[in-house]
Amino acid sequence: AQSVTQLGSHVSVSEGALVLLRCNYSSSVPPYLFWYVQYPNQGLQLLLKYTSAATLVKGINGFEAEFKKSETSFHLTKPSAHMSDAAEYFCAVSDYNNNDMRFGAGTRLTVKP
Amino acid sequence: DAGVIQSPRHEVTEMGQEVTLRCKPISGHNSLFWYRQTMMRGLELLIYFNNNVPIDDSGMPEDRFSAKMPNASFSTLKIQPSEPRDSAVYFCASSGLTYEQYFGPGTRLTVT
Numbered sequence: 001a002q003s004v005t006q007l008g009s010h011v012s013v014s015e016g017a018l019v020l021l022r023c024n025y026s027s028s029v030p031p032y033l034f035w036y037v038q039y040p041n042q043g044l045q046l047l048l049k050y051t052s053a054a055t056l057v058k059g060i061n062g063f064e065a066e067f068k069k070s071e072t073s074f075h076l077t078k079p080s081a082h083m084s085d086a087a088e089y090f091c092a093v094s095d096y097n098n099n100d101m102r103f104g105a106g107t108r109l110t111v112k113p
Numbered sequence: 114d115a116g117v118i119q120s121p122r123h124e125v126t127e128m129g130q131e132v133t134l135r136c137k138p139i140s141g142h143n144s145l146f147w148y149r150q151t152m153m154r155g156l157e158l159l160i161y162f163n164n165n166v167p168i169d170d171s172g173m174p175e176d177r178f179s180a181k182m183p184n185a186s187f188s189t190l191k192i193q194p195s196e197p198r199d200s201a202v203y204f205c206a207s208s209g210l211t212y213e214q215y216f217g218p219g220t221r222l223t224v225t
Binding site: 032034036042043044045046049051090094100101102103105106 | 117146155156158161168169204206211212213214215216217218219
């Protein structure tokens with residue numbers, strides 16, 4: 001069964017600094033990978049997804065993620081953090097056989113002024 | 114596009130009462146998911162349906178929980194009887210052929 005591990009339950013950066021949120025996956029078949037963002041008192045919103053096309057995926061709000069098969073990683077990055085990026089971020093994995101998606105534990109991003 | 118619709122948005126009930134949460138998926142989506150989110154346990158998949166048929170209910174905590182999907186545009190999650198430890202935010206999500214899931218705004222359940 002597939003699974004994801006998010007390294008770091010809390011990440012704090014200064015406004016304007018690089019954002020790096022780490023995600024490693026485990027899957028016996030080629031995975032589909034996703035990043036979601038959750039703002040307070042809201043549902044999860046899709047940021048970006050990887051479905052075996054380009055390994056560098058661009059999403060909304062200036063975020064991107066790179067699929068690295070050799071490292072089984074799908075880290076999320078943004079060159080310059082904005083105060084509005086403060087939220088919880090979830091990495092998720094599914095495979096092409098079904099859409100049973102498995103979520104990581106989440107990483108809370110804090111952006112300091 | 115209205116997105117996934119959940120009702121009610123907030124529910125406060127007393128222990129022992131029956132609670133019914135409702136979900137309307139995005140039109141045309143063939144899969145529907147129920148999740149529970151708490152601080153302690155994070156996001157947990159409770160059950161999911163494909164084409165209105167329950168596929169995996171292994172996440173349903175116990176027999177007090179039940180879910181139905183009588184048609185493609187409606188699903189319910191019922192807790193009977195409710196207990197304080199059921200207090201959480203319950204999310205419904207739906208997906209189509211492209212696999213990404215679209216989440217509703219959630220129902221915040223408080224059982225006193």
